[in-house]
Amino acid sequence: MPQMVEIPPPSEGRPIPPKFELRPLTTLSRADLQEATMMLAYAFDEHPLFRLAFPKAASRSKILQTLFTTVLKDAIRFGRVEVACSHKIVGMLIWYPPGCYPMSKSRILRLLPHYARLVAVSPVGLMKLFRAQTTLNGFRPMSGRLDAGAVSIMTARPLSVFHASARLPPRSLAAIAS
Numbered sequence: 001m002p003q004m005v006e007i008p009p010p011s012e013g014r015p016i017p018p019k020f021e022l023r024p025l026t027t028l029s030r031a032d033l034q035e036a037t038m039m040l041a042y043a044f045d046e047h048p049l050f051r052l053a054f055p056k057a058a059s060r061s062k063i064l065q066t067l068f069t070t071v072l073k074d075a076i077r078f079g080r081v082e083v084a085c086s087h088k089i090v091g092m093l094i095w096y097p098p099g100c101y102p103m104s105k106s107r108i109l110r111l112l113p114h115y116a117r118l119v120a121v122s123p124v125g126l127m128k129l130f131r132a133q134t135t136l137n138g139f140r141p142m143s144g145r146l147d148a149g150a151v152s153i154m155t156a157r158p159l160s161v162f163h164a165s166a167r168l169p170p171r172s173l174a175a176i177a178s
Contacts, residue, residue, distance in 0.1 A: 020090055025081040032089075033069060039089050040068040049132055053125035063121050070114040074107060102137050 025032070041064035044050055045057070054060035075081050075094045079101070084091035108115075118126050 020084045020086045022082055022084050025083050026076065028072060028076055033072065035089050036072055036083070036092065037065045037068040040071075040092065041065045044068075049129070053128040053132075054122055059121060063118060063125065066114065066117050066121070070111050070118075073114070074103065074111060078103075078107065 025036075028036070041061055044064055045060060050060060050064060054063050071094065072081065075096070079094060079096035082093040083089050103111075115126075
């Protein structure tokens with residue numbers, strides 16, 4: 001069930017300044033990677049597809065962290081990652097420029113060790129995810145678009161989680177996360 005968050009009205013009609021900064025993430029330290037994957041795993045823990053594929057909460061958390069490690073490593077190299085930070089990562093925008101998603105076979109092969117870890121933990125669940133992704137790829141237009149998977153600013157749970165295929169300039173995608 002979505003969490004309702006009350007936002008106080010701005011004082012004297014002025015906009016509320018954000019309490020975070022948006023910045024591109026171009027490299028990942030071990031600490032950044034761990035923080036980012038834990039935030040993403042927590043944000044997507046209640047997503048219906050992941051709950052269906054991985055019904056056990058403990059294994060789902062481990063699988064999602066491994067999955068998002070793979071996603072982030074690929075996105076840093078072939079796409080773009082922007083993070084919203086306060087004293088920690090509170091939101092993230094991951095997107096690929098036209099032609100970089102879905103992943104090529106060579107990129108999939110490069111990430112095979114990460115995918116092997118997922119298969120070892122839950123081969124059936126991973127197969128469910130693969131079938132869903134293959135089905136969704138059939139409905140997505142293949143040219144002239146940016147692919148964005150994003151988590152907006154988090155409180156206890158994300159305020160919004162979405163996957164979009166859109167024709168938007170990159171800066172407007174960053175604005176979505178704010």
